Structure formats: C-alpha cells, structure tokens
Amino acid sequence: MTDTPQAGTPPTGPETTGHEWDGIAEYNNPLPRWWLITLYATIAWAFAYWIAYPAWPLLTGYTGGLLGYSQREAVLGEVEAVRRDRDARGQAQLASASLDAIRADPALLRLALATGKAAFGDNCAGCHGGSATGATGYPNLQDDDWLWGGTPEAIERTIRTGARSGHGETHLGDMPAFGRDGLLTRAQIQAVAGYVLSLSGRPGTPAATLDAGREVFAGTCAGCHGETGTGNPEMGAPNLADAISLYGASPEQVVATISHGRKGVMPAWEGRLDPATIKSLAVYVHGLGGGR
Amino acid sequence: MPLAEPTQPAVAAPMAAGPGRTKTFGLRATRAAIPAVSGSLYAARTKIHPEAVRGTFRTIKWVLLAVTLGIYYLVPFLRWDRGPGAPSQAVLLDLDRGRFYAFAIELWPQDVTYVMGLLILAAFVLFLMNAVAGRVWCGYVCPQTVWTDLFMAVERLIEGDRRARLKRDAAPWTAEKLARRGAKHAVWLVIAWWTGGAWVLYFADAPTLVGQLATFRAPPVAYAAILILTATTYTLAGHMREQVCTYMCPWPRIQGSLTDAHSLNILYRRDRGEPRTAVKKAAALRAAGQPAGDCVDCFACVTACPAGIDIRDGLQLDCIQCGLCADACDTVMTRLGRPTGLIGYDTEANCRSRAEGRGPVSRMLRPRTILYGLLVAGVGGFMLTSLATRSLTGLSVLHDRNPQFVPLSDGSIRNGFTLRIVNKRPVARRFALAVEGLPEARVEVVGGTPEALAVPADATQEFRVLVFAPRAARLAPTTPLSFRITDPASDETAGTRDHFKAP
Helix, strand or coil: CCCCCCCCCCCCCCCEEEEEECCEEEECCCEEHHHHHHHHHHHHHHHHHHHHCCCCECCCCECCCCCCCCHHHHHHHHHHHHHHHHHHHHHHHHHHCCHHHHHHCHHHHHHHHHHHHHHHHHHHHHHHCCCCCCECCECCCCCCCCCCCCCHHHHHHHHHHCECCCCCCCECCCECCCCCCCCCCHHHHHHHHHHHHHHCCCCCCCHHHHHHHHHHHHHHHHHHHCCCCCCECCCCECCCCCCCCCCCCCHHHHHHHHHHCECCCECCCECCECHHHHHHHHHHHHCCCCCC | CCCCCCCHHHHHHHHHCCHHHCCCCCHHHHHHCHHHHCCCCEECCCCCCCCCCCCHHHHHHHHHHHHHHHHHHHHHHCECCCCCCCCCECEEEECCCCEEEECCEEECHHHHHHHHHHHHHHHHHHHHHHHHHCCHHHHHHCHHHHHHHHHHHHHHHHHCCHHHHHHHHHCCCCHHHHHHHHHHHHHHHHHHHHHHHHHHHHHCCHHHHHHHHHCCCCCHHHHHHHHHHHHHHHHHHHHHCHHHHHHHCCHHHHHHHHCCCCCCEEEECHHHHCCCCCHHHHHHHHHCCCCCCCCCCCCHHHHHCCCCCCHHHCCCCCCCCCCHHHHHHHHHHHHHCCCCCCEEEECHHHHHHHHCCCCCCCCCCCHHHHHHHHHHHHHHHHHHHHHHCCCCEEEEEEECCCCCCEECCCCCEEEEEEEEEEECCCCCEEEEEEEECCCCCEEEECCEECCEEEECCCEEEEEEEEEEECCCCCCCCEEEEEEEEEECCCCEEEEEEEEEECC
C-alpha cells in the first residue's frame, strides 16, 4: 500500500491560477459538480423565463411571453381583490349603517376609525394638519369648539357639503367687512374689539371703551353671535366667549377680523369621497377628543 | 451545453482496479487526482462508503442518536395542562396567536429577547465545548450528523457494508441491485417524510394535526412544510452528507479560531504511531533496537471515516470528530495485542510534548475555558432570573406625538395618551387606572371608565386616555405624570411614567 495517495501536496503541487499577490498564490481547484450544474440550471432558467414571461423591450412594445402574464393586470386584479375584501370586512356595512350604529358596534367603530384616519391624512390634512390641530383660519378639530356643530351628524354634514363651497346645501354664513364697507366707524370697531376680547376674559380694556363696545355689539353683532357672544352653529357664527379664536385673539387680529370680515372656505366632499368614507371621517373627527 | 468531459475516467481508474482494494479515500484523494484532469470545470464527488465499526464512540453515538431523535419525534405529543381555553401541548409554537409554549413557560412575541438570550447561550456553550473537547457538537448531536448516521445505518442494512456496496456500485444493473437501491431510497424517503411530519407537529396541536394529515384535511402550509423538509432531509442526509459539513457549514471555519493546542480533539497520536511499520517488520526493527511505530498503516481509520479523510494528517477542516476512526483503530490494536488509544481524545500540546520525551502538559482549566464557563453561567443565570421574576402584567403609555396638548374652549388643557395593558394571565381581568402628578387633573377613558379597564385573557388591550388640566392649574410646559394600573383581585400592579404637556 505504499502507492496510496497521501494527503497534502502531490509532487508537482496543485495547479494555481498564475496570479500572485504578496507571495500568496491562488489554487485553481475545480468547482464541485453540483455547483456547476446549479449554475447551468440557472442559465437555462433564464432562457425559459424569457420565453414564458414578458422580458425583452421591442420598438413599440415588448415580448409578451407564452404565459400571457401582465404585471399591470395582476395589480388591477389585486386592487379589485382588496376592494372586495374591504367590502367583505365591513366597508359595505359602513355605507349603510347610521353614525350611531357605527359608534355602537366596536368592530364597525374600529374599521371607521382606521378608514377615517387614512382618509383624513389623504384629504383633510392639507388644511387641518396631519394631527387635525388646524392653523390660523383653519379650525382645530381636536378641541371642543365647533363652528358648525360638533355632533357626529353635524360633522358629517359639514364634510359632505363644505362651507361656502358652491355645493347646493353648503353652509353659508356671512361676516360682513364692517370697516371696509363703512358699516362701522374706526372708533366703533376699536370699542367693539375691546368688548369682544373681554368676553373671553381677556383683560386690558378700559371701562369706558367696554360700555361703548357693548352698545355696538348689541346693535350689530348679537344678531349672529348672540346676546352673550356664545355664537350660533346654525350660521357658523363662532363663540366669542371661549378661549379659542380661529383668527387670533390679539387686539390687532380682532380689529382686522371686524374690519374685513371672514369667509373661510371648505370644499364639499360629497361626490369626491364615497359615503362610507365620509361617515368614517365624521366618526374619526368626532372621536379626536372634542366631539359633542 | 458546453459541459466539460467528466472527470470520471481519471478518478474512477483506481476503482476499476478492484472495488475491494480501492485506493481513493474521498476528498484528499480527489484533490490529489486534480492535476490529471486539469482544465475540467468541475470535480465529481467521490462517494464515501464508510465501513461499520464497533466500539465506545459508536455506542455513544447510537445512544445519542436514539435520545435526540426520540426527543425530536415524541416531544410534540407531550401534554401539559394550562387550564381551559389554553393549548394543552407541552411544546408548541402557535404562530397564529403569536405564542410560544414550553412546559410552564409561555412567551409572547415581545419576549423574543429570551430567544436572543438562548442563542447567545447556545453560542457560548458551543465555544466552551470547542475549547474543552473540539467539535463535540458536530460529531455527536448535530442534526446533519444524526440523520446522516441514521441514513447510513439504513444503507448498511439494505446494501451491506463497505465492500458489498463498493462491489455493487461497480457492478452492472441487475434486478437485485435495482431492488436494494429502490428499497434503500424508499426507506430514506419514509424517514425524511416522517422528519417533516414531526416538524409541523410543533406548530399545531399534534394529535389533531396527525388526524387531519391522515384524512387530508390539514392546512396546505403543513403539507408544503412536510414536502420541503422531506426533500431537504432526503438530499442532505442521503446524498450530500459530509459535503454539507465541508462546503456548506460555517462552523468548521469558526472552529479553527476557537480551538487551541490544549483542546481535546480526536487525534492520531503520531508520537506513538510513527514511523508506520508493518507488524513483522516492526518486530524485526525493534529486535534490532531501531524505532518502529504502532501504526500498521492498515487504513481502518480511513475506511471508517464518514467524512472521507485520513485522521493521521492531523486536525483538519473536514473532520467532524465523531470518533469512529478511534473505534476502528482500537479494534485493530486489540487484535494485534497492542494498547488501544492510538487514535483518541488528546491535545496537540500533549502529542508534541510526548514526542520530545516529556509528559502531558495540557490542562482543562485555561483562561479560555474559564472565560467561556463564566459567560455561560452569567448569561444562563441572568436569563433564569429574569424569566422567574418577570411580571405577567404590563403597561405601556404613549403620549400623543401631535398634538402634544389641546387648549379647550373653557381654557383647560387636554393631553391624549394611548395605553396598552398586557395581561399574560389566562383569565380576563379588570384593572383600575390611577394617574398621579397633577392633583387637579381629570382622567377620562374613551369608551370606558378609569376604575375598570377590561382586558381579555392572555391578551393586550389598548385604551385611549384623556387627561384634562383645568384653567386654574398653574402648568409648567412639562409636568411628570405616573400611570399605574392595579388588578384589585390579585393586587398585581404595573406602572410607567410620562409627562403632561402644556403651552
């Protein structure tokens, strides 16, 4: 058994690739057979794929493949499947159930809140902010102060028809430009602004101005904002006696509001969003914490 | 396809000389044959036909094979009473509900840190085993080794031992060869199928799933898993065998850095064996006062090796240290009336020291083994402590990121929080919520009351909590709040801290 091949380097040494780096040569060992077969199999697979599936761009189109697969159609099918799945999961129920029924059913409520949250981010966040806190001129929907009413039904109506939107049933309210149109004198505006600020407990208005302002308010503003300034959601007249001011509560801002009037616009979403989504939005906005 | 001419003629040439006296012994021999087939794109694997051996290590391996396979196949059928509504399987990975059960332990997905700890522990145990006694894992309990051993036993039972198999490999196809080959592959496939079958039982109630599988009502994923595991077991244990260890497994490479000259390894004691000399010649040499080693160069160790290597070349990458060469050598040495142990567990340092005429120098306690031992004890102790003292009630609070606070029409400030209560007990519970830090504050729970937050059994529940601070409160921009839930029935509590934000 003396001619048994011994482990280690055979007399001539293993073949190398001929490359050498810092005295280190690379063995030119052949690959395992299974490895090579795998490589050829992947190459064959590529050819089979070219024939079976869309692969090569042509001048006006592309090679369609024998299986007739189309990624676009596959996606459309998936979208359709998602829609069916959503209906099966209660989206269809959302469309037919009343707001109270939605809020009473935990599963439906969860679905409405999730739908509403997504729809809010897509459609409402542009003006009201991603967290619904609004901005100057765009109402904060997190708080408990509502121009057009804070019940789920009132919120749904507002989303549906908008405000001054051109929709047939849209909310319409008109705060005149008392200064620009000459309805009140500059002094009257200063006085009534001071009075309005005092309504929400903001100090700094002299007693004499207050009396003058109260007089102007009773004659000019109380019709919409009420005797005590608590507002009227029927006309979108804001509550002036609370801590929240849509257009700012500095004397200058209040004077500007009275002088030039305010006509905030909110688009009507009926026809742009389906009824289930509008209901979901109403439930979501009501559930932000300030709903009535 | 431009496949090169196979290397078969060059490699198979010695085979043709006589299968019983073949002189190719696996990888090393194949590599030696490479220059003759220069230019070929691949080297065909030389099939290894290990010879059956008897001895200490073989017995240990049979016992461990029975124990490990027994654990694998039978554990899913162990029962463990967890009360009504909870699964009664002792070990169960419930993917649908995201729970892992192991006897008295129930883990949730957020307890995945224990799995990480277990992996760290396993790594350190492997390191320790390697520093003490080499590739104990590879040689005795690695699934690849255990299943390959089982498949080889089947092969030996049906096709005979090494010589019979070599002869049959070289012989033309006959009905008998076809029958034996077919029977072997059939038994292999049954074992492989059973392997996959046992695997899926860890993921569902075992007796139920067995019934479903038998009546073809099991979920498709179960059949798919069984199919995949059947294929991998059949391929890896039946066909790829030592190639998995040599080419696919990273452990042989890592092992090199974990073992040292003082680690026990299956070694050829070359100080005793060299120079290799035939029995009669050795007697003559010794009579003449010349050195002669105990190794008679009989190749019993090589033909017994399931990895196809020659242990006498020293510690090497392909060696899984299963000890079968030691058994083979011991059998020969006993027959020759020489002491056993020419191949056995020893250390490189001892071999070297003996060759220089000194005694053994290796010791088990070395900085390396002590450090690994301490790490194993430390990680294990930490995990046990944290597992034993973990709470089955949990509370996490998330302050609304945006808006951080909401001024309300009456001048008060509202903060919104999302609470998640974790109830790891198998019963539904009601918790009372207390929020401290703002004495004037009012707490509201949307859709509930702070006194009774209902959480279902073995579940988590989310609550939206609103905290109102009145206008009169003098609020700093940030006021610390503490949230605490208490289960009045068991007095178990959990708490966490957050803040109340104001303008």
